[in-house]
Amino acid sequence: MALIKLTIKHLIFDRIFLVLASFVLLFAFIPVFSYFSMRQLQEISITTSLTLNSFILLLMTLFGGTLVMWRDIERKYTYTVLSYPITRTNFILSKFFSLIIILFVITIINFAASIVVIHISASLYKSTLPILWLNIFAAFFMEFLKYTLLLGFIFLFASFSTSFFTPVFSTIAVFIAGNASQGIYDYIMKGSNELSHFSKLAAKLVYYVLPNFSSFDLISYAAYSLPIHIQSIVYTSVYFLLYLGAVLSLSIAVFNKRDFS
Amino acid sequence: MEMIKVDNLHKTFKLKLKTIKALNGMSFDVKRGEILGFLGPNGAGKSTTIKIIMDLVRADSGTAFINSLKSTNPDSRLRVGFMPENPQYYDTITGMDLLKFAASMFSVKDAGKKAHKLLDEFELTEFADVKLRKYSKGMIQRIGFAAALIHDPDILILDEPMGGLDPVGRMIFKNKMKELNKSGVTIFFSSHIIPDIEDICSRVLIVKQGKTIKQFDRVDIQYLTTYGFNIILRKEDEKNLNLNENEISKGLYSIKCKKDELIEKIEAIENSSAKIVDIEPLKKSLEDIFIEILND
Numbered sequence: 072m073a074l075i076k077l078t079i080k081h082l083i084f085d086r087i088f089l090v091l092a093s094f095v096l097l098f099a100f101i102p103v104f105s106y107f108s109m110r111q112l113q114e115i116s117i118t119t120s121l122t123l124n125s126f127i128l129l130l131m132t133l134f135g136g137t138l139v140m141w142r143d144i145e146r147k148y149t150y151t152v153l154s155y156p157i158t159r160t161n162f163i164l165s166k167f168f169s170l171i172i173i174l175f176v177i178t179i180i181n182f183a184a185s186i187v188v189i190h191i192s193a194s195l196y197k198s199t200l201p202i203l204w205l206n207i208f209a210a211f212f213m214e215f216l217k218y219t220l221l222l223g224f225i226f227l228f229a230s231f232s233t234s235f236f237t238p239v240f241s242t243i244a245v246f247i248a249g250n251a252s253q254g255i256y257d258y259i260m261k262g263s264n265e266l267s268h269f270s271k272l273a274a275k276l277v278y279y280v281l282p283n284f285s286s287f288d289l290i291s292y293a294a295y296s297l298p299i300h301i302q303s304i305v306y307t308s309v310y311f312l313l314y315l316g317a318v319l320s321l322s323i324a325v326f327n328k329r330d331f332s
Numbered sequence: 333m334e335m336i337k338v339d340n341l342h343k344t345f346k347l348k349l350k351t352i353k354a355l356n357g358m359s360f361d362v363k364r365g366e367i368l369g370f371l372g373p374n375g376a377g378k379s380t381t382i383k384i385i386m387d388l389v390r391a392d393s394g395t396a397f398i399n400s401l402k403s404t405n406p407d408s409r410l411r412v413g414f415m416p417e418n419p420q421y422y423d424t425i426t427g428m429d430l431l432k433f434a435a436s437m438f439s440v441k442d443a444g445k446k447a448h449k450l451l452d453e454f455e456l457t458e459f460a461d462v463k464l465r466k467y468s469k470g471m472i473q474r475i476g477f478a479a480a481l482i483h484d485p486d487i488l489i490l491d492e493p494m495g496g497l498d499p500v501g502r503m504i505f506k507n508k509m510k511e512l513n514k515s516g517v518t519i520f521f522s523s524h525i526i527p528d529i530e531d532i533c534s535r536v537l538i539v540k541q542g543k544t545i546k547q548f549d550r551v552d553i554q555y556l557t558t559y560g561f562n563i564i565l566r567k568e569d570e571k572n573l574n575l576n577e578n579e580i581s582k583g584l585y586s587i588k589c590k591k592d593e594l595i596e597k598i599e600a601i602e603n604s605s606a607k608i609v610d611i612e613p614l615k616k617s618l619e620d621i622f623i624e625i626l627n628d
Contacts, residue, residue, distance in 0.1 A: 073436035
């Protein structure tokens, strides 16, 4: 608990982190931006709010994860902490939960800011669709889960890397691949009969190994007030827990073998 | 009783294409209540050994124990205070935050009270609420030492604790180490500064190429650093004693001799009319011995 508190305290006073957090102020421009869409102010403001939230969480995940893991190791802060009577598992989990707390708080702040800007945008031009706040909240929450999973990858890459670039660029690669995997998989499996059985099997393997970030995407459900099936939320949450458990276990196993010389 | 036991540690590091053997059968123990100095040239394996004891580095083979617990067990560090070489702390927190954090990691009660006491002892009270990024190197060393003491440890492990300190800072550290040792704390520290080791250690280990090559206790140090004696004597007549005496003032003479010649010289003086006024040892520094051992 003490390590979680210290990590949060250290992060929120960090200049880079403060700059990233200040991106929350961009929510103020969403009603103006939505105004250019003519008749879809409400829908655009919901989409833009969720996209901005996603962008802020992505930056926070990339830089927060790097600051907490890579920089701590590079600047030898870990020497101090690991010399206390705690396990390395405890160290990794404390650092991870510190960032989860920060990501969650930022998601809540973004959601609160979205409520205001969506109300303003909706009042400027009445939409035919109702605003389903539960859908919007679910979309924000799923984004939070998505970036928590991405954070797991940063921890995995930082657990063995001594360079700044490996965790950042490997995580960006995972993020891009994870967002594209569903579309590519569907294309390969449904669209083409020219591919060999082996290629399809390989595509299937890659699809299951990579995280499927598109299953966390509820933006269109929130923007167009489509019904969200509770079953899909439960499936995605279970998928999230299993995948995160695997990534964190691997990170811990690698970190436990690491030398701090 | 052994507070720390290091048993046949081997460690190899791979740096790009090179393989560096950092430890090559390092073995020693640290007994309760002693101040053990760990002395060796750069690359001798001092820091690697300390990091294995603190479980920051894992040995290829061999084991380190603290209080009979394997060093890979976090509970072994419950009664240990540690300060690494060139300590680095989260620089956005204050000195007081660091002490309170250290206290919470050891579940210390009255953390605030203890932190204030330590800040006072290390002359950092007025910097308690200043962020660590504004501390000088010496102040970082002092706050690091204070953090290592917050839970009243039984064992202190310090890696080059006085490196980079000014003479006043070194004096504060040495006095504090002596005071802690008097109260029963076992201290194990590495240093390059031989006079500091000579001054405070009850035992010294000399390491080279990843293993212990010599160890000395205080009596050994006393013996090895004494290479001869200077006998001061008074004689009334000017008759030569044939002992190579040199007159240092009217009636006072000095005779320099090797360690093994002392008895013989004393007997010769006693058989004459001269009287011994004083016998003082002729010392060489531990540094000279250290260099002689390394050259061997």
